[in-house]
Amino acid sequence: MTDTAPTDHGTPDPETLRERALTHLVTARDRTTLLTSCVEGPDLTGQVSPLMSPLVWDLAHIGNQEEQWLLRAVGGQEAIRPEIDSLYDAFEHPRSARPTLPLLSPEEARRYAADVRGRALGVLEAAAFQGTRLTEAGFAFGMIAQHEQQHDETMLITHQLRKGPQALTAPDPEPVPLFTGPSEVLVPGGPFTMGTSDEPWALDNERPAHRREVAPFWLDTTPVTNGAYLAFIEDGGYDDPRWWTPEGWEHVRRQGLRAPLFWRRDGGQWLRRRFGVTEAVPREEPVLHVCWYEADAYARWAGRRLPTETEWEKAARWDPAGERTMRYPWGDADPGPEHANLGQRHLRPAPAGSYPAGESPLGVRQLIGDVWEWTSSDFTPYPGFRAFPYKEYSEVFFGPEYKVLRGGSFAVGTVACRGTFRNWDYPIRRQIFSGFRTARSEGGA
Known part of the structure; x- marks a missing residue:
């Protein structure tokens, strides 16, 4: 290969x-x-x-x-x-x-x-x-x-x-039929080129391109939805320490977390506040405003795990037919509105399974846009990393305190989103437009 x-x-x-x-x-x-x-x-x-x-x-x-x-x-x-x-x-x-x-x-x-x-x-x-x-x-x-x-x-x-009345408006994403494709896809094992050395506007932490080996694994076809996350809540996920890391469990107890940020229960219904508007939580949308600890706990509850950053990038960029690494899941062309939900064109994620034109050759959808996706990886430099043009962009953040997010959200500009782009934040952060998808090794979780 x-x-x-x-x-x-x-x-x-x-x-x-x-x-x-x-x-x-x-x-x-x-x-x-x-x-x-x-x-x-x-x-x-x-x-x-x-x-x-x-x-x-x-x-x-x-x-x-x-x-x-x-x-x-x-x-x-x-x-x-x-x-x-x-x-x-x-x-x-x-x-x-x-x-x-x-x-x-x-x-x-x-x-x-x-x-x-x-x-x-x-x-x-x-x-x-x-x-x-x-x-x-x-x-x-x-x-x-x-x-x-x-x-x-x-x-x-x-x-x-901010509190107060709605100040921003945007059209909703186009409605799509309920996604009925497979829940997960197999990403083949083997080598691939991670990062980039020839993307002209790539930032220092995306460089240089280097070889990585990946064992075969299964990955969710779409990000985890609100409906799926509600099942975790209703099963007592926030009350069971089995699903949480020790640090995560301490954080949940200390902060009194019971649901994603901006959610509240009203009788038998879950509501959320979104840019000044209160609405019912849409079950078909990717879950939003969860921290790394919540994403990790859900994955454990589901008998799965978060993908590593390397796994995520292989799923997003690997073309098995051409045996090459692409710029985006759909190929090398810059993102268009048919590919992904980017650039504040909408003020919410699109339903899970949207944007078939943005699907990867392996069949994974919405890897770019909609929600930033937490990975299991710490933010560390690639082999041969060199800070440019200043250390404070990336180098000062390298270390186990930060977890990597990939893929961008509906709030990300197209110029600041690509298959190699790396975001990072503390595992407690929830105000960011963060969601996740889960993975499992070929033989199990």
Whole structure:
């Protein structure tokens, strides 16, 4: 058996790169504008949770990162407002402390971000896309577009956490027939290429491409649904220490967890709050807002386990017919609306079994989009990892404190989601748009 990386079509020509960068920068800014213009007053300048920044901090931080990397590092320009660099340094000020800082007002933040963007587009127009690793293939522009989309997802989490009436709207995903395919698929064992060395805008923790061996295993065809998770709840899953790690059981007891975040029982019905609207929990959707401990406990209860990060990536990228590793489950083409639920096009996951055009060659669905999927793996570097362009993006987070999530959610921009993209968080986090699917080894759990 052989395995090759995705076909290398060569670096696109400068005008194609310029257009691609422009498209993603504009898409991200349109979304930022929506997220910061649909509320005002304390909802914009205050803090809805110590886990989150005020929305106005995110807005100015987005502008400041763009200034530092596109205007100063790539464009060689003088700083516009060097005195605010420390205010918007994510590592200097924890989120809980940011409301106490002398932040720019909403009007100042908007003017600043717009000024930076106007100048950045000038840098883009003159860019040669060669000479340094930062400019090669437009990496810096891709990095900034991804950074803004990641903060857009963070701001969408803030909107979900805020109390009060609905501020955002979006159409629901198209209804689909109830999925009646197999509940699991067999992922064959053998080697494959994990990570990437030739994806131009891939971030440092996705690199380099390297060989991995995987034993055969079974994987859920779709993410675990609300209906399936309800069975775990109704079977006393939150009251039985057999299903929990010692740390997970302690966390559940200490926090009094009884169900996913934003759920509540009303008589005989389970309800959830979603972006200011209370609704019945839809049984056919992937479960959302569960922490790693909950995902792991459900898997144990079901006689299964969470997949490793390596297993997840093989299921998402392996093409057995071509014996090669692809960029996405459906192939090498960029995501389209037919492939996955991405980019805040909807404000909820699509029903399990949606997007047959995004199915992997092995028959697995919704590996990209809808919900971030917890894996069993700690966040660690790949062999040969090199931090770039700064250690604080990935390197400082490596270690057993963080678990890896894969696949992206409905809140992830297409530029910040691919088969190699790695997300990570503490195993207690539930405000993120996280779900999971389960696996079992070929001979058992």
